[in-house]
Amino acid sequence: MSKIAKALQENIHFMFISGNSTPDFRTINDFRGKRLKGHIHQLFAEVVKLLVEMGYVSLAVEYIDGTKIESASNRYTFVWRRSVEKYKAKLEGKIKGVLSNINKSIHADNQDKNQEVLPEKIDTQVLKEQLSQLNKKLKTPNKQQGKALVKLQEEHLLKLAKYELDLARMGNGNAYSQTDVSATFMRLKDDHMKNGQLKPAYNAHISTENQFITHASIHQTPGDTTTLSIHLDGFQQAYNQQSDTVVADAGYGSEENYELLEQQQIAAYVKYNYFHLEQKQKISNNLFLAQNLFYNQAADFYVCPMGQPMEKTGSSKRVSSSGYESQITHYQAKRSEGYPLRGMCHQAKDNRVLSINHRLNQLKKQAKQLLMSQKGLELCSKRPVEVEAVFGQLKSNNHFKQFTMKGLEKVKLEFLWMAIGHNLRKMGTKSRQLAQQARVQAEKTSFCLFPLKMATLSSKCCVLDKKEKLK
């Protein structure tokens, strides 16, 4: 912010844009982080709508991809679920021990043979209840009891509350950063230490068209599979419409995403795992692979390469992390021992089992048809120069590899600022290129007309000469 404040006083371009206004860096920071907090999405959408009006984008196609951007927090501020759970279990054991000792001493003092039953699960609420009961019972505790009560109250209760808070902050994740609670630990390809360590980061997703960013969203999960529905919802909210076509890489090729795109009537030019591998002869000619086995749809059974029918044995459900349910059908060969091709077919002790997701196979088939079509090949060949180029521009050319703000809302704000900046810069470049092209075209046209004009002029001169001669 201080750089912008300085530039507003020294840089002629900044002075021109600000109309010679020189706000303090705190004012600029407040404007960036507080004033625009609730309006940044609208502002971004307005810039994109302007691009639509100018004919630079149509919102008909979205090239979607994500990249991980490091959080502003230090990587050494992480708290891991495994260690929290381990220390919490130890502490619970200690608390139970202390509670049992106090209860024993109370019963010994009262000469009561009935032992108090301790609660099985210890959390802060239970411990508080236990402490209040003990305080009622022990009006004048002895030295040992007093010490134990103080320890429970001032040490164990606080630690237990901290561990509970840590686990609540982690949610479903495995770790969190103490200085940026919203960040998730992700493996970054291009972290600034260049050693691919786990770092607190955010998963930033963009949609692009003609290298303009048409939509952006920030996610806290490292994988791309579960982010598509949130990203598309954001697009719908911003423009009140969905695009006709989505082009994305294999990270998005799941049953859930294909279904979602089909429901929204969006053409899915989305690859899936093994899409490229399938094209190789080594894979397509391997008769033992599940996808190459003959399937009798009417009678619902597969036939193995030895001609043995593999009949349906049952079905099960697979639930994704987002709660999507997939139906898996299982088939098994009846007898495999003694068959000469067994080593090439499978390694399992029992007869070969196939677990097939028929719906996913059908959706993959549709996606393959689209991807292998002329339009599909064109769109896919454009993908690296679309979304990948924009990430390159943001991260390498503009050095935006780490957020400067902390917390999910502020990170969203900062990323949208970067996206708006990218779009405006690109708009400027495109306008200059178009103006240049128009100038060259005009010059070409005037150059072509030059001989014609010269000829017209000379013929006029000849006519004048003749007239003068006649006089």
Ligand code: SF4
């Ligand atoms: S091992 Fe069993 S399933 Fe595999 S090809 Fe031979 S008979 Fe068929």
